[in-house]
Amino acid sequence: MFYREAGDFNTSYPEDSQTFPIKFDRWRYYAVLFVAIFVIPFLINDYWVNSIFLPFLIYSIAAIGLNILVGYCGQVSLGTGGFMAVGAYACYKLMTSFPDLSMVVHVLLAGGITAGVGVLFGLPSLRIKGFYLAVATLAAQFFLVWLFNRVPWFYNYSASGQISAPERTFLGVNITGSNTDAWATYLFCLFFVILSAYIARNLTRGSVGRKWMAIRDMDIAAEIIGVNPLRAKLTAFAVSSFFVGISGALFFSVYLGAVEVGEAFGITKSFLVLFMIIIGGLGSIFGSFAGAAFLVLLPVALKIIGVDWLGWPTDIVAHLQLVVVGALIIIFLIAEPHGLAQLWRVAKEKLRLWPFPH
């Protein structure tokens, strides 16, 4: 009723394998893009950008990255925080060493460097699986944070041990530093989100994605049809870390501006992104967005409801947030392991037929 595909025929294989084969979906997607690019920048202010839009966009990239590794390739990783730190520190070193290069180049290069580090820490995945791999990536998390704390070269020997982003412009507009406009930082991050989602979608629908999913579903069968497990796993680690690195670079340079590694990229960050993809939906690009939106909006919503409307003390609301997130994780793991993305799919199935039951 609301959602119809009658009269919508795909007559060629490219048409059939496009991202949104149904016309209605396609137009909705264009509409969302239009609003995100041409409407939202004119409406937002600093509060909206800093509390909702920037974290949502940046975590979306991280979630897409982790989803490729965990959701598509089935390799559990708890090193997301560490890889985000690699992206952030790579970006910082690049920004300070090559001040004339464009910020886009810095962020992309930071992603590339993180991809390399990701491959390095992905090597154990060839021998170990599941929980054991998770522990190995946990080692990456702690090692990387320790490294960035202990080696002064990474933070340019600054006294505080922090890194802070120098002012940089893109097309003549400030996007890092203290004098930034809300719309500029928003659009800058949005560009990387669209790019990441586009690349991730293309990779996951083609032969590379099928190799990853084959490894995830049954590695022996994947080998028997000619998938080199070493290559498939390492490309997953590389692509995943590339996105996570980009998100780390943006998180540091555009969003926070100054970073202390243990605080910004600690183990809690790894868990946060992991929760995002579990709640959002493993093995789904849309799920990465849904999960990121959900976990970014939840504290804001709880704060508005708890503190502003009900007048509860702030610390109780903060603790309540932990309780709610924990409960949600358990509920999702039991009731809907495929997360919000699956709920969305089911809702679409129902809407196709509504108001008829069959």
Added chain:
Amino acid sequence: MRVTDMTTEYTTADGRRIGGTVMEMKNITLRFGGVEAIKNISFDIREGEIRAIIGPNGAGKSSMLNVISGFYVPQDGEVWYKGAPRPPMKPFEVAQQGIARTFQNIALFEGMSVLDNVMTGRLTHMKTGLFAQSIWKGKAEQEETENREVAERIIDFLEIQAIRKTPVARLPYGLKKRVELARALAAEPTILLLDEPMAGMNVEEKEDMSRFILDVNDEFGTTIALIEHDMGVVMDLSDRVVVMDYGKKIGDGTPDEVRNNQDVIDAYLGVSHD
């Protein structure tokens, strides 16, 4: 299926051409610790034929198939493929050489649709790199379309069009077996290894599967080596049969020859059916 002459290339009674040797096992011995699973076995597989490996439980048939597909490395002996000895290889390298197989207990990718499963069979034919894939438009899309056409032909051939987009996990057993065959066929293999393609099927499903196996062999000229327990099926389908018992080869020849071989009767068909 009377064979006229088996020394060189020949034509079977139903008009299929059987060519020269494409794969040869030479004195294969496989041990697991003290257990000898395969004892000094030699046999060949000829181009275009349906070759059956039969034997009682634990005879070493599946181990033999695992040697061919690279899961086990034999302690002794060589696998000759296309006229040259094959160095020790990983299973994925074997697959890339054009040997596809199915498993006794289905090994499909449960999280993917039937179409995606069949498309994974095309992976050895898809070469575009990571970068071209992330752009998609152009090379990657073209390659996807070309391979999709091949996959769709196989899907048509095995009559699974209707379940194309169904997740594999939702399919009944018989259809899963067929999807697995489709995935192996999509690779357009030189040799197709089938590990008990009819295990756990009812008579009707067995007839369907037999028909598909014959059609595959006839239509694509694929060489097929299969393990099967159903004697009737094996004798009807295959051109030549290897019989194994306790890791040894006890018979090799046309179904009729094997049927009349006293060793085979003792070991396997011991109980007469009339």
